[in-house]
Amino acid sequence: DIQMTQSPSSLSASVGDRVTITCRASQGISSWLAWYQQKPEKAPKSLIYAASSLQSGVPSRFSGSGSGTDFTLTISSLQPEDFATYYCQQYNSSPFTFGPGTKVDIK
Amino acid sequence: QLQLQESGPGLVKPSETLSLTCTVSGGSISSSSYYWGWIRQPPGKGLEWIGSIYYSGSTYYNPSLKSRVTISVDTSKNQFSLKLSSVTAADTAVYYCARHERIAVADSWGQGTLVTVSS
Numbered sequence: 693d694i695q696m697t698q699s700p701s702s703l704s705a706s707v708g709d710r711v712t713i714t715c716r717a718s719q720g721i722s723s724w725l726a727w728y729q730q731k732p733e734k735a736p737k738s739l740i741y742a743a744s745s746l747q748s749g750v751p752s753r754f755s756g757s758g759s760g761t762d763f764t765l766t767i768s769s770l771q772p773e774d775f776a777t778y779y780c781q782q783y784n785s786s787p788f789t790f791g792p793g794t795k796v797d798i799k
Numbered sequence: 800q801l802q803l804q805e806s807g808p809g810l811v812k813p814s815e816t817l818s819l820t821c822t823v824s825g826g827s828i829s830s831s832s833y834y835w836g837w838i839r840q841p842p843g844k845g846l847e848w849i850g851s852i853y854y855s856g857s858t859y860y861n862p863s864l865k866s867r868v869t870i871s872v873d874t875s876k877n878q879f880s881l882k883l884s885s886v887t888a889a890d891t892a893v894y895y896c897a898r899h900e901r902i903a904v905a906d907s908w909g910q911g912t913l914v915t916v917s918s
Binding site: 728734737741779781783786788789790793 | 904
């Protein structure tokens with residue numbers, strides 16, 4: 693199985709901050725990576741697929757980059773509604789594994 | 800607007816079979832563009848992909864669960880279902896159904912349903 697790691701596991705940030713979350717795959721996955729946002733007691737929401745393609749309706753302050761084994765999710769200017777947990781997921785090969793999550797909370 | 804809704808028992812006894820159904824509205828499960836699948840999340844923990852099915856019946860399962868999992872589709876009812884046999888407390892989780900594009904990117908989710916395994 694491909695193992696996914698994320699760093700940091702949590703971070704505190706202020707509204708307006710630029711936030712970067714890193715995701716690493718245990719082996720190369722090309723650009724077969726997705727990012728999700730999950731708020732407490734809610735289902736996850738798809739943000740990005742193919743490492744850098746924004747899902748329809750997702751604000752442009754979210755961006756993704758990377759290929760191979762190293763990926764990043766960037767929020768250019770953190771908004772109050774962005775405080776949540778973020779997960780990466782590889783879909784290069786089954787099982788389609790998720791990272792452990794990065795919790796973004798208010799400083 | 801596409802909506803997915805999970806239904807099924809919230810409590811299952813150990814060694815029994817967990818059965819859930821996902822009803823899709825606002826779109827056809829027979830669309831050639833999507834897979835339909837299940838993802839679970841134990842309380843306070845991360846996400847685990849369980850498996851996906853195409854409207855034709857083709858399936859992908861997580862190998863760690865494959866011996867216990869069956870996902871099926873009923874196009875006449877616009878539903879798909881999950882069966883997980885021989886459950887233990889480790890199977891206690893919120894179970895989500897989701898539409899998958901590109902086989903495994905879950906772009907639309909149900910609200911989730913908590914299934915507790917306990918006697």
